[in-house]
Amino acid sequence: MALEITDATFEEKVLKSDKPVMVDFWAAWCGPCRMVGPIIEEISKEYEGKAVVGKVDVDANQEFAAKFGIRNIPTVLVFKDGEVVGRQVGVAPKTAYANALDQLI
Secondary structure (H helix, E strand, C coil): CCCCCCCCEEEEEEEECCCCEEEEEEECCCCHHHHHHHHHHHHHHHHHCCCCCEEECCCCCHHHHHCCCCCCCEEEEEEECCCEEEEECCCCCCCCCHHHCCCCC
C-alpha cells in the first residue's frame, strides 16, 4: 500500500530517502484523483523495495503542496536525492508512472 505522507513526515520519507520517491498529491473530493489512486497503489506494490511510493492529502497537508507549486490535482512528483526530477499533472496511464521510476532505478 502507498505510504501516507504528511507535512510532518515529508522531509524524512521523501527528501532524505536513498531511493527514488513518487508522491501523489491528491484530495478525497477530486474525481481524477480517484482514477489515479489505484494506479499508485499498484505501482507501490510493484516497486516495493526499489522505490518509495506515497500519497499526500493536500487538504490536510498544505505545506509541501505549496512549496512544490501544486496547483492542480492529481499531481504526481518524482524525487531523486531530494530533488524533483519528474512531474505528471492529471491522469496518465500506468506506464507513464512506471517509466518515470524505471529511469531512476
